[in-house]
Structures are given as structure tokens and as C-alpha cells.
Amino acid sequence: RHDSVPDEVSGHGRCREFWSTKACEPNFIHSGSLLVSNIDNNKEGNDRLVVGDLTGTFRIYAITTTEYQNEDILLDTKLDPVLQLGTGTFKPGGTRELVILHPRKASAYTLEPSIGKGLELKLSFSIKLERTAANFVIGPFGGAAKDIICVQSMDGALSFYTQARLGLVRFIPDFLVPGPLCYLESTDLLVTTSSSSWTVCAYKFLVLASSSSSGSHDKLSNALQQSNHDTSRDNGKRVTSDWEYNIGEEALQIMSYNTDIPCIIVMSWTLLSTISSEGQVLCSTRIESPTCFVPYRHVANDVHIILCTTEGLLRVMYGKKVAWAASTVGAPVAVRTTSQCGINGLIVVLGNWTNCKFSAGNDSGMLSCLYLGTDPRLPELKSQGQVQENQSFEVLDEEMRRLQKVMTTASLGKIQVANKKPPQVEISPFYKMEPTHSEVEPGVIFMHATTVSLSATSDHVLKNISVAVDCQAPILCDQIYIPLGEQEITDETTIDMKIAFATISSVPILELSGRIVVSYIDDGRPHTHECDIELPPMLAFDLAPPSKSAHFKITISTNHPCVSLSELFSDILNTSESPPAMGLSVKGCEDVVTIIAAKSSSRYRIQSDRWDIIGGVLSLLVRSLRKHFRDTSPSLEISMKDVPSLEPLLSDIHRHLELRHARGQLVHQLNDFAAEYRSVEKRFLARVKDVTPVQIDQFEGLLDSIQEQMGMTTNKLLQTEEELKFAAFSLAGSVFGTLICLQHVYHLSDEQFSQVQSALSPIVNLDPSRQGWEETTIVALSHLLQTSFGKHAPENSQLSHLEELKKPESSEKLDRLITELIESLPSLSTTPSSLVLT
Numbered sequence: 044r045h046d047s048v049p050d051e052v053s054g055h056g057r058c059r060e061f062w063s064t065k066a067c068e069p070n071f072i073h074s075g076s077l078l079v080s081n082i083d084n085n086k087e088g089n090d091r092l093v094v095g096d097l098t099g100t101f102r103i104y105a106i107t108t109t110e111y112q113n114e115d116i117l118l119d120t121k122l123d124p125v126l127q128l129g130t131g132t133f134k135p136g137g138t139r140e141l142v143i144l145h146p147r148k149a150s151a152y153t154l155e156p157s158i159g160k161g162l163e164l165k166l167s168f169s170i171k172l173e174r175t176a177a178n179f180v181i182g183p184f185g186g187a188a189k190d191i192i193c194v195q196s197m198d199g200a201l202s203f204y205t206q207a208r209l210g211l212v213r214f215i216p217d218f219l220v221p222g223p224l225c226y227l228e229s230t231d232l233l234v235t236t237s238s239s240s241w242t243v244c245a246y247k248f249l250v251l252a253s254s255s256s257s258g259s260h261d262k263l264s265n266a267l268q269q270s271n272h273d274t275s276r277d278n279g280k281r282v283t284s285d286w287e288y289n290i291g292e293e294a295l296q297i298m299s300y301n302t303d304i305p306c307i308i309v310m311s312w313t314l315l316s317t318i319s320s321e322g323q324v325l326c327s328t329r330i331e332s333p334t335c336f337v338p339y340r341h342v343a344n345d346v347h348i349i350l351c352t353t354e355g356l357l358r359v360m361y362g363k364k365v366a367w368a369a370s371t372v373g374a375p376v377a378v379r380t381t382s383q384c385g386i387n388g389l390i391v392v393l394g395n396w397t398n399c400k401f402s403a404g405n406d407s408g409m410l411s412c413l414y415l416g417t418d419p420r421l422p423e424l425k426s427q428g429q430v431q432e433n434q435s436f437e438v439l440d441e442e443m444r445r446l447q448k449v450m451t452t453a454s455l456g457k458i459q460v461a462n463k464k465p466p467q468v469e470i471s472p473f474y475k476m477e478p479t480h481s482e483v484e485p486g487v488i489f490m491h492a493t494t495v496s497l498s499a500t501s502d503h504v505l506k507n508i509s510v511a512v513d514c515q516a517p518i519l520c521d522q523i524y525i526p527l528g529e530q531e532i533t534d535e536t537t538i539d540m541k542i543a544f545a546t547i548s549s550v551p552i553l554e555l556s557g558r559i560v561v562s563y564i565d566d567g568r569p570h571t572h573e574c575d576i577e578l579p580p581m582l583a584f585d586l587a588p589p590s591k592s593a594h595f596k597i598t599i600s601t602n603h604p605c606v607s608l609s610e611l612f613s614d615i616l617n618t619s620e621s622p623p624a625m626g627l628s629v630k631g632c633e634d635v636v637t638i639i640a641a642k643s644s645s646r647y648r649i650q651s652d653r654w655d656i657i658g659g660v661l662s663l664l665v666r667s668l669r670k671h672f673r674d675t676s677p678s679l680e681i682s683m684k685d686v687p688s689l690e691p692l693l694s695d696i697h698r699h700l701e702l703r704h705a706r707g708q709l710v711h712q713l714n715d716f717a718a719e720y721r722s723v724e725k726r727f728l729a730r731v732k733d734v735t736p737v738q739i740d741q742f743e744g745l746l747d748s749i750q751e752q753m754g755m756t757t758n759k760l761l762q763t764e765e766e767l768k769f770a771a772f773s774l775a776g777s778v779f780g781t782l783i784c785l786q787h788v789y790h791l792s793d794e795q796f797s798q799v800q801s802a803l804s805p806i807v808n809l810d811p812s813r814q815g816w817e818e819t820t821i822v823a824l825s826h827l828l829q830t831s832f833g834k835h836a837p838e839n840s841q842l843s844h845l846e847e848l849k850k851p852e853s854s855e856k857l858d859r860l861i862t863e864l865i866e867s868l869p870s871l872s873t874t875p876s877s878l879v880l881t
Contacts, residue, residue, distance in 0.1 A: 057369060057370050057371075057372075058357055058369045058370065058371050058390070058413040058414070058415060059413060059414050059415070059416075060411060060412075060413055061109055061383075061386075061389055061411075061412040061413060061414050062106050062108075062109060062110065062111060062383070062411065062412040063111060063409060063410065063411040063412070064104070064111040064115070064409070064410055064411075065408055065409055065410070066092075066094045066100075066102055066104070066393065066408055066409070066410035067094055067095075067096040067098075067100055067102075067393070067408035067410075068096055068098045068100055068408055069395075069408050070395075071096040071097040071098050071100075071408070072094075072096050072097075072376055072377070072393055072394070072408055073097075073376055073377070074296060074335050074376055074377045075125075075126060075127035075128060075144075075178065075377075076094055076095055076096055076125065076128070076376070076377055076393060077092075077093070077094055077128070077377035077378075077379060077391065077393040077410075078092075078093040078094075078128035078129065078130070078141075078379075079091070079092055079093070079379040079380070079381045079391050080093070080130050080139070081139070082103070082130060082139065082141050082154055083103075083117075083154040083156075083162055084138045084139055084154075089105065089383070090381045090382065090383065091103050091104065091105055091117065092104040092105075092106070092381075092391060092410060093128055093141070094393060094410055095122070095125030095128055095143065096124075096125060096408070097124045097125065097126075098124065099121050099122045099123055099124055099125065100121065100125075101118070101119075101120050101121070101122050101125060101143070102116060102118060102119050102120075103116070103117045103118040103154075103162060104116055104117065104410070105117050106383040106384065106412060107384070108384070109384075117161050117162045118154075118161060118162045118163065118164070120164070122143065122145070123145040123146070123147075123148070124145060124146060125143055125144070125145065126144045126145060126146060126176060126177070126178065127143075127144040127178050127179055128141070128142070128143060128144075129141075129142045129144070129179065129180075129181050130142065130181070131151070131181040131182075131190035131192070132189060132190050133151060133167070133168075133189050133190055133206050134189060135188045135189050137189070138153065140152060140153050140167055141153070141154065141164075142179075142181060142192065144176055144178070144179050144194070145176070146172075146175055146176055147171070147172050147175065147176070148169055148170060148171055148172055149169070149170040149172065149176070149179065149192060149194060149204070150166060150168075150169045150170070151166075151167040151168050151169075151206075152164040152165060152166055152167060153165045153167055168206050168207040169207065170192070170194075170204050170207050172194060172196070172202070173202075174196035174197065174198060174200055174202070175196060175197045175198075176194050176195070176196055176197070177195050177196060177197050177221035178194075178195050178221065178223070178224050179192055179193060179194045179195065179224070180192075180193050180195075180224045180225055180226045180233070181193070181226070182226035182228055183228065184203065184226070184231065184233070184248045185231065185248045185249060185252065186231065187205075189205075191203055191204065191205055191210070192204045193224070193226070193233065195215075195221050195224050195235070196221070197220075197221055198214075198218070199214050199215045199218030199221065200212055200213070200214055200215075201213045201214070201215065201233070201251070211251070211252060213251045213254060213282055214282065215235065215237070215244075215282070216237075216281075216282055216283075216284075217237055217239045217240065218237075218238070218239070219238040219239050220238045221238075222235050222236035222237075222238055222293075222294055222297075223235065223236060223294055223295070223296050223297040224297065225297045225298055225299045225307065226299060227245075227299040227305055227307060227320055228299075228301070229301055229305040229320065230247075230305060230320040231247060231248050231249070232245045232246065232247060232248075232285065232320060233245070233246045233247075233248060233251070234246075234297055234299070234307050235297070236290075236293075236294040236297070236309075237287075238293070240289065241289060241290055241291055241292055241293065241294075242287045242288060242289045242290065243287065243288045243289075243290060243294065243297070243307070243309055243316075243318065244284040244286075244287050245284060245285045245286050245287070245307075245320075245322065246282065246283075246284055246285060247285045250282070250283065250285065251282060254281060254282045254283070255281060255282075285322075286321065286322030287322070288316075288318055288322055288324065290309060290311050290314060290316060291311075291314075292311045292312050292313065292314070293311060293312060294309050294310070294311050295310050295311060295312065295333065296309075296310045296335060296336060297309050297310075298336070298337070298338060300338045300341065300346055302341040302344060302346060303341075303343070303344055304319055304320075304325070304344055305319070305320045306318060306319050306320065306325060306346065307319075307320070308336070308338055308346065308348065310330075310333050310335075310336050310350075312333070313329060313330060313331070314327055314328070314329060314330065315327070315328045315329075315330050315333070315336070315348070315350065315360070316328075317346060325344070326362055326363065328360065328362075328363045330350065330352075331352065332352045332353040332354055333350060333351070333352055333353075334351050334352060334353055334374055334375055334376055334394075335350075335351050335375060335376055335377050335378050336348050336349060336350045336351065336378065337349050337378045337379055337380060339380040342361070345361045345362050346361065347359065347360070347361045347366070348360045348361070349378055349380070349390060351371070351374070351375040351378050351392065351394075352374075353374045354374075355370050355371045355372065355373055355374055356368060356369070356370055356371070357369050357370070357371055357375075357378075357390070357392075357413075359415070367415055369415055371392065371394075371413065373394050373395045373409070374394050374395050375392040375393065375394035376393060376394045376395070377392065377393040377394070378390060378391065378392050378393075379391045379392075381412070383412060386414070388414060388415070389412045389413070389414055390412070390413045390414065390415075391410070391411070391412055391413075392410075392411050392413060393408075393409070393410050393411075394409065395408075395409075466497055466498065466499050466500075466505055466532065466561055466563065466572055467496075467497070467498045467499070467500065468495065468496070468497060468559065468561060468572065468574045469495070469496040469498075470493055470494075470495055470496075470559075470574075470576055471493050471494040471495075471496070472493070473491050473492065473493050473578070473579045473582070474491070474492060474493070475490055475491060475492075476489065476490060476491070476492040476541075476543060478490050479521070479543065481519060481521070481545065483519065484519055484547060486547075486548065487519055487545050487546075487547060487548075488545060489519075489521050489543035489544070489545045490543075490545065491543065491544055491545070491578075491579060491581070491582050492541055492542060492543040492544070493541075493542055493544075493576070494539050494540070494541055494542075495510070495539070495540045495542055495559060496537055496538070496539050496540075497510070497532055497537065497538045497540075497561065498532065498534070498536070498537045498538075499532045499533055499534055499536075500534060503533070503534070503565055503566075504531055504532070504533050504565070505531060505532040505533075505563040505564070505565055506529075506531050506563065506564045506565075507529075507562075507563060507564045508527040508530065508531075508532060508538075508561065508562070508563045509524065509525065509526045509527060509561075509562045509563075510524070510525040510527070510540065510559060510560070510561055510562075511523065511524050511525075511559070511560040511562070512524075512525075512542060512557060512558070512559055512560075513557060513558040513559075513560065514544070514556075514557035514558070514578075515553060515554070515806065516547070516772075516809065517546050517547035517550045517551075517552065517772060518544060518545075518546050518552070518555075518557065518578065518582075518583075519544065519545050519546065519547065520542060520543070520544055520557070521542065521543040521544075521545075522540075522542055522543075525540055532563075544557070544578055544582055545582070546582060546583045546630060547772075548629075548630045548631025548632070549629065549630070549631035549632045549769070550629070550769060550772035550773070550776075551629065551655045551656045551658070551659060551772055551773060551775065551776025551779075552583040552584070552629060552656075552659035552776075553658065553659055553662070553775060553776065553779045553805060554659070554662050554779075555577065555578040555579070555580060555582065555583060555659070555662075555663060555666075556575060556576065556577055556578060557575070557576045557578060558573060558574070558575055558576065559573070559574050559575075559576055560572070560573050561573075561574075577666070579614060580612065580614065580615050580627070580663055581614070581615060583629060583630060583659070584615075584627040584628065584629060584630065584660075584663075585627070585628050585629075585630055586615060586616075586625070586626065586627065586628075587626040587627060587628040587635045588626050588635070589624040589625055589626035589635070589637040589638075589639070590626065590635050590637050590650070590651075590652075592650075593637065593650035593651050593652050594651075594652045595650060595651055595652070595653070595654050595657060595687055595691070596648060596649070596650040596687075597648065597649045597650070597657060597661060597683070597687060597784065598646055598647070598648050598683065598684065599646065599647050599649075599661075599664075599665075599681055599682070599683050599787060600644075600645055600646050600681070600682050600683070600684075601645045601646075601647075601668065601679060601680065601681055601682075602645065602677060602679065602680045603645060603672055603675070603679060604645055605640045605641050605642070605644065605645055605646070605647065606640070606668070606671055607621035607640065608621065608622060608623075608624075608625050608638060608640050609621050609622070610671065611664070611667040611668065611671060612625065612667060615627075623639060623640060623642065624637055624638065624639040624640075625637070625638050626638075627660055627663075629656055629659075632656070634651060634652060634653045634656060635651065636649060636650070636651040636656055636657055636660040637649070637650050637651065638660065638664060647664060649661055649664065654687070654691035654692070654776075654777055654780060655691070655695065655772075655773045655774075655775075655776030655777045655780065656776055657780045658776055658777070658779040658780025658781075658782075658783055659776065659779070659780075661780065661783050661784075662779075662783060665681060665783070668681065681787050682787055682788075682790065683784060683787040683788045684788070685788065686781075686784050686785065686788050686865065687781075687784065689781070689861065689862065689865070691777055692777045692778065692781050692861070693854070693858050693861070695770070695773050695774045695777045696774060696817070696854050696857060696858070697854045698770050698773075698774075699767070699770045699771060699773075699774045699807070699816070699817070700817050700850075700851065700853070700854050702763060702766055702767040702770050703767065703811065703815060703817075703850060704850070704852075705763050706760065706763045706764060706767055706811055707850070709756055709759055709760040709763060710760065712756050713753065713756045713757065713760060716749055716752055716753045716756060717753065719749055720746065720749045720750065720753065723742065723745050723746055723749065724746065726742065727742040727743075727746065730742065764811065767811060768809060771807040771808070771809055771816075772807070774807050774816070775805050775806065775807045776805075778803060778804070778805040778807075779805035781803075782796075782799065782800055782803065782805060785799065785865065785868060788868075789868045789869065791868075798827065798831055799827075799864070799868075801823065802820070802823040802824050802826070802827040802864070803820060803823075803824065803861065803864065804816075804819075804820065804823070814848060815848075815850055817850065817851055817854065817857055818848040818849060818850055818851060819848065820857060820860075821851065821856060821857050821860060822848065824857075824860040824861070824863075824864055825860060827864070828860065828863055828864065828867065
């Protein structure tokens with residue numbers, strides 16, 4: 044849809060260009076350089092595109108066709124540097140006039156037709172500014188019958204002009220540098236930002252008019268305040284804001300918009316905030332790298348906004364949703380909306396454009412009209428000899444019947460679709476490489492690598508190929524994403540990629556596996572191909588002497604005689620002998636996991652003094668058994684008699700939650716020390732700037748004491764976070780080991796095991812600032828027990844926990860839910876088995 048932006052459907056593509064030309068000099072444009080308005084008051088109501096830059100270049104354009112022509116430029120002249128463009132009505136019942144702000148003057152013009160189809164500027168009035176201007180805003184301040192110009196100067200003065208006459212001058216409190224400025228007519232509010240406190244401040248015009256002209260700048264600008272132009276000599280109160288809202292960072296642009304609830308939209312570096320006229324936040328959305336925005340319509344109380352970014356993305360947003368996203372050919376610095384040639388919804392952008400079809404090479408200052416969606420339906424001028432061909436209804440009905448038959452056949456599954464052959468991915472055996480230190484994780488050294496070869500089948504050409512490697516921590520890969528760019532793959536070409544893996548030392552290992560995802564385009568269509576990769580045991584384990592006794596023991600049984608350990612682990616045990624037991628230790632860890640194969644039965648025993656490292660070795664043994672009996676009959680069946688005690692798992696959960704609480708307390712203490720330090724620092728600076736300073740030795744000692752406490756708390760916090768990281772890995776290992784045992788005890792199907800694993804996940808978040816494992820697991824287990832594992836599952840099973848998840852104070856509820864889950868598993872098992880807790 045080119046005439047409006049879709050409300051519910053989101054997309055991502057490239058903006059289409061309707062009209063474009065180079066309008067300004069490179070690198071001399073900003074957000075105030077563009078104005079879209081019916082500035083010449085033409086009867087058709089057509090908008091004109093007005094641009095002016097800091098070099099003084101001033102042009103007015105009228106769009107007549109989809110391509111730029113010389114006739115489109117109505118005015119081209121040279122002025123003083125242009126800071127901002129605006130429009131206003133400065134005579135009761137008068138026409139709209141163009142206002143141009145220069146550094147030392149502001150001029151209002153009317154536009155009149157000139158010879159031909161052009162326009163010429165006719166000066167209406169000019170204002171000589173006593174201070175260097177920064178920006179301005181125009182509006183009927185105080186309910187006036189005509190517009191008033193408010194100019195903000197570089198020293199924080201707000202000067203109000205009724206045409207060329209100065210009305211009053213007021214200074215913004217706590218001013219450092221000028222910020223964006225806007226006017227909300229419905230509540231007579233002048234809105235700007237405080238550069239000293241990063242707040243949005245709103246001032247009633249009547250409060251400004253009744254306040255005193257004296258302020259913090261009087262000592263520096265007293266001479267200017269005594270000028271003949273200053274007519275406000277009353278002894279009123281000080282300038283106070285009607286309300287303030289802290290955005291926490293610099294505001295880049297402010298615009299007002301009148302909806303059912305008049306609002307102000309503020310764009311900062313990372314936030315796009317909508318604030319009501321009373322200072323209440325209606326919506327706040329996190330954004331990245333913004334340059335400019337414009338509100339273009341509202342539905343109910345939702346304001347629809349077009350936001351541009353430095354990456355060249357143009358987003359259509361309402362509330363916290365992105366309705367549409369499209370890429371441009373550059374970074375816009377100003378954006379507006381318009382209707383041209385009978386087409387609504389055109390987007391006017393002024394910015395730094397590259398690869399534009401109307402620009403030669405990399406150029407700047409391009410003025411373009413863009414649209415979203417498909418090509419607009421433009422009126423076509425047909426010659427007399429052109430005959431419009433109308434399809435008959437009979438032909439359309441026949442085509443409809445044919446398509447209906449195809450759809451019916453497809454719904455019955457009678458159409459055979461030829462499967463696209465994926466690219467051939469060959470993974471070589473792992474080999475040792477020169478040690479390479481990881482740039483992401485300190486202390487990790489890559490020593491094992493494999494070569495991944497990509498090739499295509501005949502009659503297929505693969506383009507835009509990218510390879511992604513997915514592996515779960517503590518397993519690391521040196522290349523997570525490999526884009527191949529414009530390189531193509533055919534049946535005659537092969538691409539080899541070297542990928543190295545390593546593990547974080549001294550932490551439990553879950554599964555020695557990874558996944559390679561290949562994305563490519565074949566025959567114009569995007570495809571993905573996934574393949575699993577088995578990592579070698581020596582990547583994470585070292586051989587160690589087997590232990591004769593251990594605290595935790597697991598026994599598994601198979602329906603095949605025991606296989607010697609030298610056959611199962613030939614890549615580890617390079618010997619022809621068949622030892623009855625072998626020991627494996629996690630790299631960097633002294634604890635040993637022992638594997639014992641029975642001589643006269645079909646059982647294997649795994650034992651260790653640590654429960655969290657047993658799961659990885661058990662998974663490795665199961666993988667070796669399935670690989671060994673892959674082509675045998677009957678198929679391999681693995682069973683276990685009982686489940687080990689839940690005590691180590693619950694102990695790891697308690698330890699992990701305890702460290703999370705300790706970290707939260709340290710962060711709270713550090714914030715309190717920081718706030719105390721800032722408070723003392725402000726008092727210290729106030730004493731230093733005092734005309735009659737007193738001794739400040741006490742302040743120095745107090746600052747040193749607080750800084751020392753902050754350092755000690757920071758060191759404790761870093762140590763706690765390191766302990767929390769290893770506790771998270773230990774918890775993941777305990778959960779994984781318990782899940783593997785549950786799967787084989789109760790002979791859970793893949794679907795049932797996936798349900799249990801999704802609720803009691805072995806993936807523990809390592810980022811303490813994100814949602815914690817305990818609260819998410821509590822909600823997931825509660826939902827699973829109430830629905831899939833419940834006796835009477837509700838028809839519409841939905842989570843009842845819609846409130847924000849909070850960190851639990853203790854692990855009692857989680858311990859109870861895990862026990863209930865295990866107690867409910869016997870009803871799901873295909874082979875009856877009793878739960879034995881040892």
C-alpha cells in the first residue's frame with residue numbers, strides 16, 4: 044500500500060524512490076534545513092519543498108512528475124547561512140508567510156509569482172537579533188490572534204517578537220547549551236530541554252510573561268537587558284517550569300502533536316518518549332542510532348511516527364510496535380510527509396545519500412521523495428492508437444476453475460513437489476592446530492579444529508551464502524558467523540572453512556555437539572540447511588586414573604552385550620587392550636568420572652564424587668553406544684533402574700540463588716555509595732566555588748572514605764559474579780545429568796523429553812542483568828504440571844503469571860515443583876518403572 048502505512052503487517056525492504064535531486068551542499072544540512080508546506084498559498088493546496096543550508100543556499104521545489112526536471116525548481120537564490128525554516132500567520136486573517144532564521148536576524152517573506160512559473164521572495168519584515176540565534180518556534184503564544192516568533196539564543200535567552208517588535212526576553216534556568224524547542228498550542232506550553240540535568244522542561248507562556256527578566260545570566264548580559272528593545276522591566280517572580288521529566292540523556296529533537304490527548308514527542312540517543320501536556324509519560328520506546336523523526340497521523344491515542352537512523356533504516360512506529368521497516372540509500376537528517384501528484388503518504392527526506400540514481404558517485408545533500416510498498420498507480424496518458432484490452436469474464440472464470448482444482452489436489456496431498464537438494468556439507472575429522480588464544484573468553488585456547496566443505500549439486504548455483512555455528516556454553520567457537528559475500532558455489536566449486544572449537548576450563552560439559560546452519564539463495568529463493576556436528580571427547584576431557592569408589596553412582600543397562608571401552612572410545616584410548624574401567628576428568632578440574640563396563644552382563648556404571656560432571660560423560664557414553672550399534676538388530680535400548688538423589692541438584696539451585704541475592708545486595712550497596720559520593724561531591728564543589736571558601740579537609744577525607752568503600756564493594760561484586768558464573772555452569776550440569784537419568788528411567792519419548800527439558804531447562808543464563816533461571820523455571824514447571832501433566836488439563840491452558848517475574852526469596856517452591864514433576868513422570872512412561880531415591 045503506497046497511500047498509507049499498514050497498521051498490523053510489518054515488512055522489511057528498500058524504500059522506493061519517487062523523486063530526487065541534489066538540493067544542498069554536502070555536510071551543511073541539519074534537521075532545520077527542510078520545510079514542506081503550501082508556502083505560496085496556491086489554490087490547489089500543493090505542498091512545496093523548501094530547503095536551506097548553512098552555506099546560504101535556498102531553493103523551493105514543486106514536484107510535477109516522477110522524475111526531476113528543471114521546471115521543478117521554483118526559486119534558487121543565495122542568502123545568509125540558514126539555521127531554520129518555518130511558517131506563520133503574522134496578520135489577523137492574513138496568509139501564510141515564510142520565516143527564515145539566520146545567525147543574527149530573522150526574516151519573514153511572502154512568495155509571489157515571477158516571470159514564468161517561478162516564485163520570488165518579498166520581504167514582509169526583518170528582525171535584527173541582539174544575540175546569536177540557535178533555533179526558533181512560531182505560535183500564537185498567550186492565545187494571540189496572530190503568530191509570535193520565539194527565538195532561542197546561544198546563551199539561553201528566549202526572545203518573543205510580535206512581527207519586528209521585541210515583546211519580552213526571558214532566560215532559561217540552569218542553562219548550558221541550547222536544546223530543541225517546540226510549542227504546544229492547546230495548553231500554551233513552550234517545551235525545551237535542560238542541558239544541565241537532561242530533563243524536558245515545559246513553561247507556561249503566562250508564567251514567562253509574568254516572571255522577572257532577571258536570572259542567572261543577568262551578571263553577564265546586564266548591558267543587553269538595558270537595551271531599548273527590552274520592555275519587560277517588572278519585578279515579577281522567577282522563571283519556573285510547569286513540569287519537568289528526566290530522560291537521562293541529551294534530547295536530539297522535540298515535536299508536538301495534537302491528538303485527543305495533546306502530547307510532546309522527544310527523541311534522544313536511545314529513547315523515543317511520548318509525554319502528555321501534563322508531564323505524564325504515555326509511551327517510551329528504546330531506539331538505536333536515531334537521526335530524525337516526524338509524527339504523521341494518530342489513531343485513537345496512538346501517534347504514528349516515522350523514525351530514521353544512521354544505518355539508513357526508516358521505521359514506521361506506533362506505541363512500542365514497528366509497523367514497517369525499510370532501508371534507504373543513506374542517512375537522513377530531516378524527514379517530512381507530503382502528498383504529491385495525487386498520491387498520499389510520500390516521505391520527504393533530506394540527507395547524505397549514496398548510490399542514488401540521480402547522484403554522481405557518493406554525494407550529500409540529496410532531497411528525495413520516497414514511498415513504501417508497491418509502485419503507485421499514476422495516471423497514464425494514452426495515445427489515440429492505444430487500445431485497452433479487457434479480459435472477458437469467461438477467461439477469468441476458466442482460470443479460477445483451474446486454480447481451484449490445483450488447490451484441491453494440493454490439499455489432498457496428491458501433488459508431488461520435487462525436493463530441493465540442499466548443499467553438500469562435509470565435515471572432516473578433527474585435528475590439532477596451533478594454539479590460538481580466544482579474543483572473547485580470557486584463558487581459552489583453541490587447539491582442535493575441523494574443515495567444513497560446502498559444495499552444490501549439479502544444475503544448482505548457490506548465492507549470498509552465509510554460515511552460522513551454534514554451540515552451547517561452555518563450548519566456544521572461533522567463528523560464530525561466516526559471510527561469504529558475493530562468492531557463488533556450483534557443482535564445480537567447493538569452499539573450505541576452518542572452524543576451531545574449545546571449552547572453558549574447570550566447568551561441567553553438557554553435550555559435545557554443535558550445529559552448522561547454511562543460508563543461501565538458490566533459483567531466487569532463500570533456503571537454509573542445518574547439520575549437526577559431533578565434537579571430539581578430547582576437546583573437553585582428559586584421561587585420568589579411574590577411581591574405585593565414589594559418592595554418586597549410575598548404572599545403565601542395554602539389550603546388547605557389553606562392548607569393551609577401547610572399542611567405544613577408540614579416539615581416546617589408543618591401545619589394543621581392553622581395560623575394565625577408564626577415567627575422564629574435565630579440563631582444568633581434578634575430579635574424575637569413572638566408566639566401568641561389566642564383564643558378564645550388559646551393564647555400565649558411571650561414578651564420580653561430583654554430580655554436575657556426570658551428565659556430560661553419561662551423554663558421551665550414550666552417544667558412543669548408539670554409534671556402535673547403529674546398524675545392528677535389534678535396535679539399541681538403554682534403561683536405568685532408579686534415579687539418584689535430588690540432593691545435589693537442589694543444593695546447586697540453592698547455591699546459585701544465594702549468589703544471585705548476594706550480587707543484588709552488592710549492586711544496591713554500590714548504588715548507595717555512588718549516590719552518597721555524588722551528593723558529597725556537589726557540596727564539595729559548592730564550597731570550592733564559594734566567594735569566601737572554608738576549609739575543605741573534611742570533604743576530602745569523606746570523599747576518600749566513600750571511594751575506598753566503593754572500591755572494596757566493586758571487588759566483592761566482581762568476585763561474586765565470577766562465583767555466580769561457575770555456579771551457573773554447575774547448576775546446568777546437575778540439571779542435565781538429572782534429565783538424562785529421567786529419560787532412561789521412564790523411557791520418555793522424544794516429545795515427552797522435549798516437554799520436560801523445556802520446563803526444567805539445562806540452559807542457565809550467564810548474564811545477571813537478564814531474567815533469572817529460577818523464576819522462569821518456576822513458571823514453566825507450574826504451567827507444565829497444570830496442563831500436560833495435570834489430571835484435568837484445562838481446554839485453554841495459558842500461563843496465569845502475567846505479572847513481572849520476580850526473583851524468589853528462597854528455593855523452597857522450586858524444590859517442591861521439581862519433586863512433583865518427578866513424581867508425575869511414572870504416569871507418562873511407556874515401560875512401568877518405580878522411582879527410587881537413593
